[in-house]
Amino acid sequence: MKFKLVHNNLNVFDLEKSLQFYEEALGLKEVRRKEASDGSFILVFIANEESAHQIELTWLRDKKEPYNLGDNEVHIAFRVDDYEGAYAKHKEMGCICYENPGMGIYFICDPDGYWLEVIPYR
Template sequence: MKYRFVHNNFNVIDLERSLKFYNEALGLKVARKKEAEDGSFILCFLEDGITEQQLELTWLRDWNKPKYDLGDNEFHLAFRVDDFDASLKKHKEMGCVCFENEKLGIYFIVDPDGYWIEILPTK
């Protein structure tokens, strides 16, 4: 048997705000969307246009506060970027840089729901 990654999921409080953030910060676009007939949830699958990996954003009608304890943010996604300096500048302008580790040459941004995303330079 062989397995491959398909997607990761983040639950979000304000879907439109999150879609805007992920598009502006990382260039992710909606690949597909699924809405419950009763309006209880919306799933949006975002893609980078390069890999098969997707980020599933889940909006739940009856969820109005963070459900998960994100702890020390050891749970996170990571992206490589081809122009690290321009990316860092853009994210600083957006005000979403939450941690920089100059020694390792990486930084993290935080999304509207508090999820951390690691930004790595292309090796």
Template sequence: MQYKLVHTCLRVRDLEASLKFYTEGLGLKETRRKCFPEHDFDLVFLSDEAGHFEIELTYNYDREEPYEVGNGYSHLAMTVDDLEASRERHEEMGYPVTKLMGLPGSPPRYYFVTDPDGYDVEVIRAQPEA
């Protein structure tokens, strides 16, 4: 038996703000959308160019209160070729970003950016292909 990761679901309060973050901020593309107005929710799926994994944004209509991210959730992770330019761009877009960081004894190779609902995304310097 073989398992394959297919998506992670994030519940979002403002679908348009979340779509802007994931498409404009992180370069993901909407792959499909399922709307269920009779049940008061929409599902929007986003993926990168490879398309092997998706983020599912679940938008429940008329949600007033923010979702609680919880203390067990940590983050999603993505790679990028130009880490410094990416961080600067996210900062210019007004998203909360951390400083560039590295594991103890290592040079900086990642930072975190926070989406409109408080979910953290780790952006990691892509390793050159061998």
């Protein structure tokens, strides 16, 4: 029996804001969308050409307040070929939320508070 990892899900409060962030910060674009017939939810899968793995952004109509992630320390990591360029871009965007120079990595934070790790090719 073989299992293939295909996507991670993140629930988002403002779908358009999240789509804009992921495209600007990480080059991830919408690859497909599913909308509930009653309008109660929208699923948008985002990805780029570098990987077959996708992120599913889930928007729920009845969610009235931003998500409280509490002590959630789950994150998604991205390896980048131009670490210094990515760092400069994310610094300009104001989305760097944690840096670990000793490990040579940093994290950015999306509009809902999810952390995304950025690591260089080594």
